[in-house]
Amino acid sequence: MTVRLRRLNGGETAVTDERLDALRAAFQGPLITPGDPGYDESRVVHNGMFDRHPGLIARCSGAADVIDAVNLARERDLLVAVRGGGHGIAGHSACDEAMMIDLSAMRGVWVNPAERLVRVQGGATWGDVDRETQVFGLAVPGGVVSTTGVAGLTLGGGLGWLHRKYGLTCDNLAAAEIVTADGALLRTSATEHEELFWALRGGGGNFGVVTAFEFHAHPVGPTVMYGLAMYAAADAEEILPAWRTWTTGLPDEVTGRAMFWSMPASPLLPPEVHNRDVFITAAVYAGPPDEATEILRPIGQFGTPLADLTGPMPFRDVQRLLDWMFPKGQLLSYWKSVGVRELGDDVLEVVLRRGLERPHPQTMVHVPQMGGAVQRPGIHDTAFGDRSAAYIVSIDGNWTDAADTEADVQWVRDAFNEVNGLPSASGTYLNFSGDPDLDSASRRAAFGENLDRLARVKRDFDPGNRFRLNNNIRPTG
Ligand SMILES: Cc1cc2nc3c(=O)[nH]c(=O)nc-3n(C[C@H](O)[C@H](O)[C@H](O)COP(=O)(O)OP(=O)(O)OC[C@H]3O[C@@H](n4cnc5c(N)ncnc54)[C@H](O)[C@@H]3O)c2cc1C
Incomplete structure (x- = not known):
């Protein structure tokens, strides 16, 4: 079957059977086109807002497949x-x-415990990484939902339960291998293609397809002290300021967050929180669990909690605890975030008011604490x-009925604008952004002083902007 594919600069091109067969002969992974068995499952992405139909899904088995896919894209000028x-x-x-250049079959993870280095293929999830690293009592700072991809999270920064102790995920990157727009496979590190390596640590998917990451890992777990208390949301007016005061004196070992959310009536949750709007305070202590008993105890003492689940927990369980609240394809999501100095x-007034008026139970107003190791590198490092x-x-707007989309997106934007208009607003975190096209103000707010340098790296490695379906940086300079 001839497939019709969108070209980069508008219009479409027909890729004939013969050309696809030639690609198939070389390709190790499957090439999936509309109508093929498995096409519908293969095209699903996590956010239920997007029911997209790619013309061709190139499911790569390794870097060689990625090179061939990128070469086809260049040869036929494909988006x-x-x-x-x-x-x-x-x-x-x-x-x-x-x-779609699909890396979801490339999920290998290899740990070198002696050097505390972890090699991760470009389609792996954090669950894949935690599974292998925890065997050695090691962890790479990742995200808080284990089904999230390593690639997008790392390239955009990456924060989770360990960032105040060990930095952002991108700060722990030792090397990356990437197929650039010209089909070259480059190894980047502090001594190889240094500018590109610099850009990959926060510049997103702009520069090519990363086939493998190499991370520094740290001793974490296998058991950590996890703090989690859920209060009635209606009590948050007293609890939120107390939580703020507590967070100002914490050691870097503690990475915490507060959230307004609603709990379903699930057997996985204590009955006290079923069908309740809650205010959650949670944290992980990245150190010996017995050191943390006193430090995390206040988490359940800011008021009278509905439930206090604070205690030692295997790190892998902490990492998977929230997975079931984010079922693939079932939530429609639109998120926006503001950093505050x-x-x-x-800020508290907006957080509280918006937290209490969330339009849907799945919608969150979520406040991760930053600082610590995140602030140690220089802004140009x-x-x-x-x-x-x-x-x-x-x-974090999440809902289930498409009829709510317009109102919910507007609600998120209005709440974002309120915080963003305050004097302490400092930037925006693009991994938590639902906007497909960045306007120039958001691009500047996200990449800050690094935008112009990023645009030059983009010019050097992707002058035609082949990789534009991302938080896009235009090639200039
Ligand atoms: C339920 C949920 C929980 C989350 N939790 C966290 C969290 O705790 N911390 C946090 O920091 N973020 C979190 N995020 C946000 C997350 O970091 C971003 O959504 C990230 O983009 C996901 O990466 P992915 O590879 O899964 O996504 P994808 O949708 O596959 O990709 C996202 C972007 O990355 C690019 N990309 C993907 N793979 C590659 C590759 N191999 N090479 C080059 N570019 C690539 C894509 O082109 C795209 O622009 C969460 C998101 C969700 C939905």
């Missing part, structure tokens, strides 16, 4: 989407009638745009 874990909030990893009363935030205020 390409790149899928790692498929969790992107803005839906960039699938596009109607485009070629301090959590002043003005990596491409990550804003290290000044002490907290991020993330307005």
Whole structure:
């Protein structure tokens, strides 16, 4: 079957059977076209907002397949989407009638415990990484939902339960291998293609397809002290300021967050929180669990909790605890976030009001604490745009009925604008952004002082902007 594919600069091109057969003869992974068995499952991405129909899904088995896919894209001037874990909030990893370069079969993870180095293929998830690293009592700082892809999260920064102790995920990158727009496979590190390596640490998917990452890992677990208390949301007016005060004196071992959310009546949850709007305070202590008993005890003492689940827990379980709340394809999501240099009363007022008026139970107002090791690198050491935030205020709109989309997107935007208009607003975190096309103000807010340098790296490695379905940086300079 001849497939019709979108070209980069508009219009479409027909890729004939013969050309696809030639690619198939070389390709190790499957090439999936509309109508093929498995096409519908293969095109699904995490965010239920996006029901996209790529013209061709090139499911790569390794770097050689990626090179062939990128070469076809260049030869036929194709628009390409790149899928790692498929969790992107803005839906960039699938596009109607485009070629999807799909790394979801490339999930290998290899640990070198002696050097505390971890090699991870470009389609792995954090669950894949935790599974292998925890055997050695090691962890790479990743995200808080184990089904999230390593690739998108790392390239955009990466924060989770360990960032205040060990930095952003991108700060732990030792090397990366990438297929650039010209089909070259390059190894990048502090001594190889240094500018490209710099750009990969925060500049997103702009520079090519990363086939493998190499990370520094750290001793974590296998058991950590996990703090989690759930209060009635209606009590948050007292609890939120107490939580703020507590967070200002914490050692870097503690990475915590607060959230307004609603709990379903699930057997996985204590009955006290079933069908309740809750205010959650949670944290992980990245050190020996017995050291943390006193440090994390206040988590359940800011008021009278409905449930306090604080205690030792295997790190892998912590990492998977929230997975079931984010079922693939079932939630429609639109998120926006603002970094804040301090959590002043003005910020708290918006967080509290918006937290209490969330339009849907799945919608979150989520405040991860930053600082610690995130603030130690200089702003020009990596491409990550804003290290000044002490907290991020993330307005995570999630709902299930498409009829609500317009109103919910507007609600998220309004809440975002309120926080973003406050004097302590410092930037935006693009991994928590649902906007498919960045306007120039958002691009500047996200990449900050690093934007111009990023645009020059983009010019050097992707002058035609082949990789544009992402938080796009235009090649200039
Ligand atoms: C439920 C959920 C929980 C999350 N939790 C966290 C969290 O705790 N911390 C955090 O920091 N973020 C979190 N995120 C946000 C997450 O970091 C981003 O959505 C990220 O883009 C996901 O990466 P992915 O590979 O899964 O996504 P994809 O949709 O596959 O890709 C997203 C972007 O990355 C690019 N990309 C993907 N793979 C590659 C590759 N191999 N080479 C080059 N470019 C590539 C794509 O082109 C696209 O632009 C969460 C998201 C969800 C949906």
